[in-house]
Amino acid sequence: MLRVPQLAIHLDRAVNDGLALDKQRHTQPVWGLATPGVPGSDPEGDVVAALAEAAGVAPDAVDGFDVVVADTQPPRRFGARGALFASGRLDNLLSTHAALTALLSAGGDAGFAGGDAARIRMVAAFDHEELGSESRSGAAGPFLADVLDRVYAGLGATAEDRHRAIAASWCVSSDVGHAVHPNYPERHDPANHPVAGGGPILKLNANQRYASDAVGSALWQAACRTAGVPSQAFVSNNAVPCGSTIGPITATRLGIRTVDVGAAILSMHSARELCAAVDPWYLSRAMRAALDVSLV
Structure with missing residues (x-):
């Protein structure tokens, strides 16, 4: 237009x-x-x-x-053997698609019986992450907490049930991350080089820009092994401040254990972002396995 x-x-x-x-x-x-x-x-x-x-x-x-x-060009596979995938708004429609694909393939029942919580699988997607998430429909708003409260109320759960359910749950916060750029390797951490096609990335940051901790990281690695997909770590160069995600916001608001993950891409925030064609599939497989990982 x-x-x-x-x-x-x-x-x-x-x-x-x-x-x-x-x-x-x-x-x-x-x-x-x-x-x-x-x-x-x-x-x-x-x-x-x-x-x-x-x-x-x-x-x-x-x-x-x-x-x-917004850019309206359709996505395209390209490169040798169609190994690459270019599209607008991979950040963060890639994670949204992977999460929905995982949830739809999971199925299952949910409910409370005798005070014991059955598994409830959920996907939450928010507006305004790039603007700080501080809006009524952003991750810093009340939406997710309100939905959880209404789910618990509808299932007849007590306040103690809710606290126990949160303690026995985990959140996979998925947002795209940076693959090592072949033309600018000096902008990346010298010891951690996630690449396109190398599987989902586990985001780590000592300053809590990402919410991953040792337990969450172990749970995610177990999910990747169960799914049969490779995984790789992402750590920013200390001289290049990294962005953040809604992971720390969700962990703070709910008190839920959270791990930050995603797919490695190039040209983040450009009109045409780039990833390996296999990585959305890897991510959805890992998320599907994560839906069945239990903390208890």
Whole structure:
């Protein structure tokens, strides 16, 4: 529907020496020919009117909207033997797809009988992780805790049942991580080189940017072994501060043991991210096994 054109090199001869984009002035997309005061331009230049037409409603019937711009190119496999996979928003639709695939293949019953909790398998996906998660639908909001409280209430669980269930549970927080970039190996930890195609990564950080601890790490490794998939560790270069995930937030809000994992990708946060085609399958297999790992 639209595109953000970049200034031609003829008009910016120093662009190859370093590109700096102003978020306000340089990232506005173009989508039509409407130009105020220009004869012959498209008079139908109203974005809201165009969206209303697509929705089949009158423009004046639109009282509110959320509109964002996203890359719409379909994913593609490429490279030797189709070993690579490129797509927009692998971060973090890759983990969401892997988790849903694992959950749908698990099945099973849940319930409380005589105060003993049966296994309850859950997948939680949140908004606004890249913005800090502090919203009503973000991981720092009340949604997951409220859902768990209502599940316990619906099953007739007591407060003691709830505490015991949390203590006997664990959370697999999955977000993509950095594969070693072949052109920039110095940006990575010299002793830990996770690669695309090497299986799920276990994220470790002594400053609790990730929530993994020794017990959670052991549980995840057991899940990977059960699933028959390789695994690898991710540790950031100490001179390059790492990002974080919703893992520490979830662990803090619920008091649940949490391990941070994911798939190794390149070009994170670009419009076109890259992973090994096998890694989403590896991750879903490991998650499926993790759903059956018990702490007791």
